[in-house]
Amino acid sequence: MPGPPTFVIGEFAIRPEAPASWSFSALRGFEECPMRWALSRTANPCFGGLVPQKPNRGGVEGTLLHELIERYERYTRNPGAESFRPRRTLLELVAAWAKSNEANPRIDSKALAGQVRLEEILRAFGEASSHVKGAERQSNTGTRSGGNRSAVLNGSESWLRDPKSKLCGRADFISMGEIVDFKSGEQNDYHADQIVFYGALYLAAAGEAPTVLRLIYTGTNEAREVPVPTLNELESVLEEMRRRAAVADQQVTDGELPARPEQTKCAYCHVRGFCEKYWESLSSGSHGDGPVVDYAPTTAAVMDSAALGIYVRDNVAGVASLLHLPQEIAEKVGGGVGRIRCLALRATTGPTGVRFTLTHGSEVYVC
Ligand code: SF4
Numbered sequence: 121m122p123g124p125p126t127f128v129i130g131e132f133a134i135r136p137e138a139p140a141s142w143s144f145s146a147l148r149g150f151e152e153c154p155m156r157w158a159l160s161r162t163a164n165p166c167f168g169g170l171v172p173q174k175p176n177r178g179g180v181e182g183t184l185l186h187e188l189i190e191r192y193e194r195y196t197r198n199p200g201a202e203s204f205r206p207r208r209t210l211l212e213l214v215a216a217w218a219k220s221n222e223a224n225p226r227i228d229s230k231a232l233a234g235q236v237r238l239e240e241i242l243r244a245f246g247e248a249s250s251h252v253k254g255a256e257r258q259s260n261t262g263t264r265s266g267g268n269r270s271a272v273l274n275g276s277e278s279w280l281r282d283p284k285s286k287l288c289g290r291a292d293f294i295s296m297g298e299i300v301d302f303k304s305g306e307q308n309d310y311h312a313d314q315i316v317f318y319g320a321l322y323l324a325a326a327g328e329a330p331t332v333l334r335l336i337y338t339g340t341n342e343a344r345e346v347p348v349p350t351l352n353e354l355e356s357v358l359e360e361m362r363r364r365a366a367v368a369d370q371q372v373t374d375g376e377l378p379a380r381p382e383q384t385k386c387a388y389c390h391v392r393g394f395c396e397k398y399w400e401s402l403s404s405g406s407h408g409d410g411p412v413v414d415y416a417p418t419t420a421a422v423m424d425s426a427a428l429g430i431y432v433r434d435n436v437a438g439v440a441s442l443l444h445l446p447q448e449i450a451e452k453v454g455g456g457v458g459r460i461r462c463l464a465l466r467a468t469t470g471p472t473g474v475r476f477t478l479t480h481g482s483e484v485y486v487c
Pocket of ligand 1: 153155156157159379380381382385386389390391392395397398
């Protein structure tokens with residue numbers, strides 16, 4: 121197995137500027153952990169820019185599904201001589217995704233593109249497109265009331281902006297006041313809050329309330345109708361979100377960007393390799409409940425050089441541990457074993473202690 125991606129962390133300063141806009145996800149992400157938000161916007165020499173995301177297969181499939189729906193919706197508005205071919209379009213999108221991500225050193229974009237489940241995406245698209253078709257029919261025949269609704273706010277991936285603040289949102293599909301959001305993952309409580317927020321933005325932009333707020337879970341083809349709040353309630357949502365955005369802006373301006381480590385959240389954090397607070401919180405050297413953990417050698421760790429790399433012998437929570445790193449990493453680490461941060465190692469417990477081994481998702485950061 122080739123060595124894992126290894127990054128030597130250079131000098132960097134965390135000084136993000138207040139953003140031009142706040143989406144629901146960005147604001148929620150900021151409030152969960154301001155440091156994660158800040159590190160995501162900080163250039164680092166080892167990447168020659170911002171820390172790239174490390175998408176997994178499910179994330180890529182969600183992205184491709186959204187793009188396929190968007191292409192289809194554009195086609196329905198302006199059909200050409202040829203009929204829409206979902207499979208061919210999807211294959212084009214997969215190839216384009218692999219190409220545009222090939223410079224991301226955290227992933228092998230071709231290999232990841234090869235793992236994408238095409239049939240699953242096409243099945244989910246089949247379910248989602250029926251909602252797009254239905255809404256288009258209503259829009260063309262005018263069967264739904266509200267003929268004066270803003271045509272600017274119709275279509276897929278429609279941007280909604282609050283004229284009085286930095287708030288914005290990108291709804292997956294809007295037609296005649298119906299706002300639809302497609303979700304490829306599992307149901308989550310905040311999805312309803314998010315689509316109500318889109319409803320509040322719609323009110324701010326169009327001057328009238330939306331008629332329908334609908335979440336479509338493409339994995340199960342489940343449609344969840346979220347009750348449309350009253351005008352007063354939508355205005356309250358908007359006011360509250362404006363207040364939260366103003367607080368976040370002020371925090372960014374003041375440089376008040378605390379890290380808020382918490383196991384589940386940090387396990388999925390794509391900038392944890394750079395987060396001092398996270399690594400300080402690994403009091404016993406490793407982090408994680410399952411067989412895959414993050415690990416930084418403790419101050420008691422000893423490094424042995426061998427022909428095929430280095431062995432790091434340590435003591436994790438009172439248990440002897442062993443990690444082997446291949447030669448190419450050993451060269452980057454030099455003699456400073458305390459400079460290593462390893463992400464996503466497999467921890468196997470045996471009679472002699474814990475053995476850490478590399479997985480396909482492992483990364484090594486050298487401070
Ligand atoms: S590792 Fe945890 S504490 Fe650090 S930035 Fe990420 S989410 Fe925040």
